[in-house]
Amino acid sequence: MNASAKAIINLDVGGPVISRHLYGHFAEHLGRCIYGGFYVGEDSDIPNAGGIRLDVVEALRALNIPNLRWPGGCFADEYHWMDGIGPRSERPSMVNTHWGNVEENNHFGTHEFMALCELLGAEPYINGNVGSGTVKEMSDWVEYLTRDGDSPMVRLRKANGRDEPWQVPFWGIGNEAWGCGGNMSAQHYADEARRYATYCRDHGGNKLYRIAAGASDDDYAWTETLMKAVNCLGCAKEPRGYFQGLTFHYYTVPGPWSDKGSALEFDLDDYYATMVKAVRVEELIAGHAAVMDCYDPKKKVGLILDEWGTWWNVEPGTNPGFLYQQNTMRDALVASVHFDAFHRHADRLVMANIAQTVNVLQAMILTDPDSGALVLTPTYHVFEMNKAHQDAASLRVDVKSEGTTRTVGESELDTFSVSASTKDGRALVSLTNLDADAPLEVDLDLRGRAVAGVRGRVLTADVLNAHNTAEVTDVAVQDLDGLSVEGGMLRVNIPAHAFVTVELELA
Numbered sequence: 001m002n003a004s005a006k007a008i009i010n011l012d013v014g015g016p017v018i019s020r021h022l023y024g025h026f027a028e029h030l031g032r033c034i035y036g037g038f039y040v041g042e043d044s045d046i047p048n049a050g051g052i053r054l055d056v057v058e059a060l061r062a063l064n065i066p067n068l069r070w071p072g073g074c075f076a077d078e079y080h081w082m083d084g085i086g087p088r089s090e091r092p093s094m095v096n097t098h099w100g101n102v103e104e105n106n107h108f109g110t111h112e113f114m115a116l117c118e119l120l121g122a123e124p125y126i127n128g129n130v131g132s133g134t135v136k137e138m139s140d141w142v143e144y145l146t147r148d149g150d151s152p153m154v155r156l157r158k159a160n161g162r163d164e165p166w167q168v169p170f171w172g173i174g175n176e177a178w179g180c181g182g183n184m185s186a187q188h189y190a191d192e193a194r195r196y197a198t199y200c201r202d203h204g205g206n207k208l209y210r211i212a213a214g215a216s217d218d219d220y221a222w223t224e225t226l227m228k229a230v231n232c233l234g235c236a237k238e239p240r241g242y243f244q245g246l247t248f249h250y251y252t253v254p255g256p257w258s259d260k261g262s263a264l265e266f267d268l269d270d271y272y273a274t275m276v277k278a279v280r281v282e283e284l285i286a287g288h289a290a291v292m293d294c295y296d297p298k299k300k301v302g303l304i305l306d307e308w309g310t311w312w313n314v315e316p317g318t319n320p321g322f323l324y325q326q327n328t329m330r331d332a333l334v335a336s337v338h339f340d341a342f343h344r345h346a347d348r349l350v351m352a353n354i355a356q357t358v359n360v361l362q363a364m365i366l367t368d369p370d371s372g373a374l375v376l377t378p379t380y381h382v383f384e385m386n387k388a389h390q391d392a393a394s395l396r397v398d399v400k401s402e403g404t405t406r407t408v409g410e411s412e413l414d415t416f417s418v419s420a421s422t423k424d425g426r427a428l429v430s431l432t433n434l435d436a437d438a439p440l441e442v443d444l445d446l447r448g449r450a451v452a453g454v455r456g457r458v459l460t461a462d463v464l465n466a467h468n469t470a471e472v473t474d475v476a477v478q479d480l481d482g483l484s485v486e487g488g489m490l491r492v493n494i495p496a497h498a499f500v501t502v503e504l505e506l507a
């Protein structure tokens with residue numbers, strides 16, 4: 001007997017709003033993410049604006065990309081922003097010690113990043129340098145970007161061709177301070193975060209949302225130390241305003257770090273082990289949120305997962321320091337179950353950034369280094385299919401299922417995942433069937449509002465490792481026909497290893 005599920009959704013009872021920033025992105029000076037990915041230089045044959053690839057911009061605009069984090073990652077803590085302003089030919093170069101030990105010529109710097117955000121219609125999330133920088137350096141950067149009127153940094157910005165200040169809402173105070181960002185203890189970093197944040201001023205109308213560098217995986221002690229830095233245990237009063245957001249990082253890595261597995265060559269055991277790791281993100285969000293609740297019960301400090309995604313061995317023949325990997329139907333399903341978890345925790349999780357947008361780790365876009373061809377990955381399509389969740393009210397989904405539990409090693413994996421939201425007289429239901437072989441029959445019991453129209457879309461492929469290249473597109477979105485709502489019931493047949501969205505027009 002095939003597995004089945006019933007999912008009850010009260011369309012008229014909206015919960016916490018799903019911030020559009022949960023669909024955020026991350027661009028680091030790493031491998032071919034910036035150079036050859038976003039940025040090809042003004043002399044390139046590839047159509048560009050000021051060196052920025054216009055086809056990449058167009059593809060990302062179709063996702064309503066809400067924010068872009070830059071310049072790292074580990075790179076952020078060895079980046080000195082003043083090296084990346086002024087005439088490009090005069091910018092000093094440096095060695096990117098984290099990522100391939102290659103020379104960084106600083107041709108893509110502050111002005112180029114802000115131009116990219118303007119082209120994308122995305123809000124900038126700039127990650128400052130705590131590990132090897134100074135308080136003055138970070139403070140000056142904020143002044144350079146956001147101050148109006150007259151000041152030393154304003155004069156410098158104007159001399160570099162930009163009169164008006166930019167708006168920069170999101171500011172990261174270091175990255176992975178427990179590791180590549182300085183190998184600090186939690187208490188030491190908490191003190192540094194308070195010190196740095198003090199001098200990251202709000203200039204004019206620009207109000208910074210300061211983001212402290214948080215934990216790895218389930219390091220709840222790190223989160224607790226940072227929360228103690230802004231409020232006392234059990235205190236319902238407002239947290240002190242040193243930082244407004246606190247991060248954690250979690251990558252889906254089923255193997256050991258020394259051999260993470262291949263992006264393209266995997267068996268069923270590898271597939272299910274990956275899914276167990278992917279759905280674990282919900283346990284981690286809930287764990288960090290529970291710690292934060294003890295110090296901030298009113299949820300004033302936002303939890304931010306500013307690095308997530310799959311991390312495989314690099315593609316054979318590519319630079320091990322460039323983290324270039326292919327992207328399959330398996331990666332798409334990792335993304336879809338992450339989003340379900342994000343939606344369910346929209347009360348505390350306010351931002352998430354997939355690592356990384358182009359040519360690195362779980363990318364949306366791959367570009368061919370020789371031909372320059374642009375490829376949309378399966379993961380790209382999950383972001384596109386889900387974009388109506390951005391800024392929508394989450395809808396609770398109560399599920400009763402049969403035959404969707406599978407034992408994987410010592411874990412129990414539920415192979416059905418679902419989430420829903422509503423906005424502007426419409427609702428979007430996202431459904432994932434993780435079962436590699438069997439389809440899933442789902443009855444949606446839609447209550448509280450009448451449904452005037454329905455549209456289904458599906459992302460799947462013949463095989464789990466299906467992927468797209470410049471030559472062949474094996475994973476693309478298709479219509480899911482034959483859907484109709486009768487008496488508030490909607491049956492959705494989800495193929496094996498598939499992601500489905502159902503858009504409802506509410507009467």
Ligand code: AHR
Nearest residue numbers: 072073074075175176355
């Ligand atoms: O995304 C790649 C790297 O992973 C980032 O630079 C770092 O923050 C993390 O360890």
